[in-house]
Amino acid sequence: MLVLRSSPTSPFGRKVKIAAALLGLTDRIEIVMADTNDPVDSLRQQNPLGKIPALILENGEAIYDSRVILEYLDYLAGGKKIIPLGEARFIALREQALADGIMDAALLQVYEGRFRATEKHEPKWLDHQNAKVERGLAYAEATLSTPAPQIHVGHITLACALGYLDLRQAGKWRETHPKLVAWLADFEARVPAFEHTKVKS
Template sequence: MLILRSSPASPFGRKVKIAASLLGLSDKIQVVNADTNNPEDTLRQQNPLGKIPTLVLENGDVLYDSRVIVEYLDHLAGGGKIIPNGEKRFLALRNQALADGIADAALLQVYEERWRTEERRDAKWVEHHAGKVQRGLDHAEANLSSPSESLTIGEIALACALGYLDLRFAGKWRESYPKLVSWLADFEARVPAFAKTKVTP
């Protein structure tokens, strides 16, 4: 049994869970919650960075981060499933990088509020990362908001990034990106694991 160290709210852990479901591998993975803030959590022995998601293989080897883990899961499923072969591979990986970048920038805004007292928060830092989110969503609205026949890791990552914005930013993005709202509704209808992995605020 593979062991996935993650937390319910992590958009990157969610990406791995949805990928596993689409690849038919969910029953081969045991999800074990991790507390990244707890120095006593075994996560720091499994992954020296102390980050999630982390995947512990049956032979004791450990894989991280989410992009490496989904590559491995696609390999386990026979390859070319959610990470296509040929030229389309690089488009899927690029779209994953964009979506992960949106989630990263959103996460850093959350951390600024969570880790710093109010008087120490840096408005320019928050604005800098908010700009990344906005530009990423602008690009996705213009270029990635048409449902595709087959789902790749790019679509999975984008859905998880949008889901994280719903969770941590009260879904305010929905006011400005109607095509992405429709796209996400289509994704959720096609991928039951998206609803199953949803965390409410």
């Protein structure tokens, strides 16, 4: 049995859960909560960076981060399921990188509020991260908002990024990105795991 160390609110962990569902691997993965702030959590031995998600293999070795885990799951499922071959592979990976960057920037804004007292928040830092999110969304709205015949890692990650913005920023992105709103509705209809992995705010 594979073990996924994650938390319910992690958009990167959600990526793995959705990919596993699409690949028919959910029954092979046990999900075990991880506390990245707990110095005695075994996560820090499984991933020296202390980050989630981490996938523990049956031989005890760990694979991280989410991008590598999705590669591994696609391999387990026979390959070419969520990561295409040829030039299409690099397009999918580029889209994944963009959406990962949106999630990273949104997460850093959350961390600023979580780890610094309000009076110590750095507006320039928050604006810098928010600008990354806005540029990423603008690009996705313009170029990635047409539903694709086959879902790949880029689509999974973009859906998780939008879901994370719904969770942490009350879905404000929806007011100015109507094409992405429609795109996400299509994704959710096609991928039941998106709803099943949703955390209510």
